[in-house]
Amino acid sequence: MKRITRDKIRYHFSPEEKPTLTISPGETIIIETQDANSGILQKETDIWPSIEELTKRGIGGVNPVTGPVFVEGVEPGDCIVVKIKEIKCGTYGNCILDPGFGGLSGPYSVQAPVPARTKICSINGDRVLFPTKDGKHIELPVRPIIGTIGVAPRVERIATIWHGQEQCGNIDSPDVAPGNNVILRANVTGGLLSLGDAAVVTGDGELCCSHIDSTSETTITVDVLKAKDSGYVNWPQIESSNSIGSIGCPMSGSLDDAYRAAYCDLVQRMVNFYNFDLYDAYQLVSCVGEVRVNQGIDPSWYCCTAKIMKRFLQTS
Numbered sequence: 001m002k003r004i005t006r007d008k009i010r011y012h013f014s015p016e017e018k019p020t021l022t023i024s025p026g027e028t029i030i031i032e033t034q035d036a037n038s039g040i041l042q043k044e045t046d047i048w049p050s051i052e053e054l055t056k057r058g059i060g061g062v063n064p065v066t067g068p069v070f071v072e073g074v075e076p077g078d079c080i081v082v083k084i085k086e087i088k089c090g091t092y093g094n095c096i097l098d099p100g101f102g103g104l105s106g107p108y109s110v111q112a113p114v115p116a117r118t119k120i121c122s123i124n125g126d127r128v129l130f131p132t133k134d135g136k137h138i139e140l141p142v143r144p145i146i147g148t149i150g151v152a153p154r155v156e157r158i159a160t161i162w163h164g165q166e167q168c169g170n171i172d173s174p175d176v177a178p179g180n181n182v183i184l185r186a187n188v189t190g191g192l193l194s195l196g197d198a199a200v201v202t203g204d205g206e207l208c209c210s211h212i213d214s215t216s217e218t219t220i221t222v223d224v225l226k227a228k229d230s231g232y233v234n235w236p237q238i239e240s241s242n243s244i245g246s247i248g249c250p251m252s253g254s255l256d257d258a259y260r261a262a263y264c265d266l267v268q269r270m271v272n273f274y275n276f277d278l279y280d281a282y283q284l285v286s287c288v289g290e291v292r293v294n295q296g297i298d299p300s301w302y303c304c305t306a307k308i309m310k311r312f313l314q315t316s
Contacts, residue, residue: 004066006032006215009196011060013150013167014157015188019070022190025224028085033196034064036147036213041094047116048096063148063160063170067194069222074191077227080151082182082193085219087144093128093200093212095119101209103296114208121200121212128200128212140201146218147172147197147211154187160196163249163295163303165261168236170197171249171303172206173294175238183237185230193222205296231273235265238305244269245307247294255302259291262306274313288312 008020023029038059040046054061071080097117105113121140122129129137148160150168163169168184176182184193198216225231238245246269248262263285270281285308294303 001028001030003030004032004069006034006066008066009034009064010067010194011064011160012157013065013152013160013169013192013194015152015154015192016157017068017152017192019190019192020067022070022072023222024072025222028219028221029069031066031195031218031220033066033198033216033218035094035215036063036197037094037096038062038064039215041096041118042120044118044120046118048098048118061159061161063197065148065150065160065194065196068152068192069194070190070192071222071224072190074186074224075189076187078186079225079227079230079232080184080186080191080193081223081225082149082184083221083223084146084176084178084180084182085221086178087146087198088217089123089142089144089198089200090215091123093121093123093214095121095208095212096210098209101297103205103207103298105298123200123214143174143201144177144216145174145199145202146176146195147199147202149176149182149184149195151184151186152188152192162251163301164251165235165249168247168249170301171236171247171294172197172199172202172211173238173247173303173305174202174204174292175240175245175305179240181239183225183230183232183239185232205293207296209297231269233265233268233272235261238307242311243307243309245305247303247305249303251300253300253302255293255296255304258302258304262291262304263289266306266308270308270313284312
């Protein structure tokens with residue numbers, strides 16, 4: 001099985017990046033990823049450095065991704081289907097506080113800005129150990145995800161810390177997990193797929209601006225849907241065995257925009273590809289639709305996934 005090692009990391013999605021690997025549709029590969037903090041936080045006394053310090057260390061940013069992967073036969077407008085088979089995380093993860101960031105910062109904070117802080121959590125089998133102030137720990141279930149996944153934009157490169165309609169990117173969705181598929185629309189020949197920013201476990205909203213980040217070995221199978229068969233509207237998609245979803249990830253700094261983008265895309269898919277009347281679809285998702293907040297982080301990162309169970313897409 002082909003493998004990309006984690007020394008092939010990048011800090012941008014770019015149409016000018018040379019492929020690290022070329023694969024055929026249907027091929028299964030392993031992608032090694034670095035953690036979101038580029039491996040520099042290994043103990044609790046390690047604090048996330050300034051941009052100036054990162055530059056001195058030769059580190060290009062946060063949320064490094066491994067790749068890109070050139071998928072043969074993919075043309076602009078086609079869709080790349082990333083089937084997530086397995087995510088094996090490292091032996092520990094880190095969770096940080098970063099002053100000025102997080103869902104409870106800014107005008108909704110009940111306290112002064114949080115201090116810079118690093119919490120190191122060891123991984124023991126299917127449990128991750130979250131240490132507490134009394135020297136004990138809380139056992140959390142290991143539920144790994146890929147936080148950042150995307151394709152090259154059409155023209156200008158985009159930093160991997162951002163998300164957006166064109167490239168997808170840093171969405172931190174708990175649904176980007178083993179057993180599910182992520183569908184991305186290619187903007188350039190080959191798509192140039194990259195991924196990284198694995199987490200051992202994450203809650204809805206990634207409230208404090210961090211989950212438990214770790215390295216990973218991620219196994220994926222990559223397929224292709226030609227444009228005419230893709231079922232794609234405007235936003236990245238997530239699919240499980242029993243549901244379809246749309247990922248609203250506008251880089252607008254608005255949770256409202258993310259929520260509406262996700263649901264609007266889902267309703268339009270029901271009309272275009274499941275033979276629903278527009279108003280029936282609108283009313284149906286109001287009754288049985290589901291939405292989860294992937295990110296709710298001041299000042300800029302807001303992202304939602306809207307879903308509907310497949311059983312509700314069939315009439316009798």
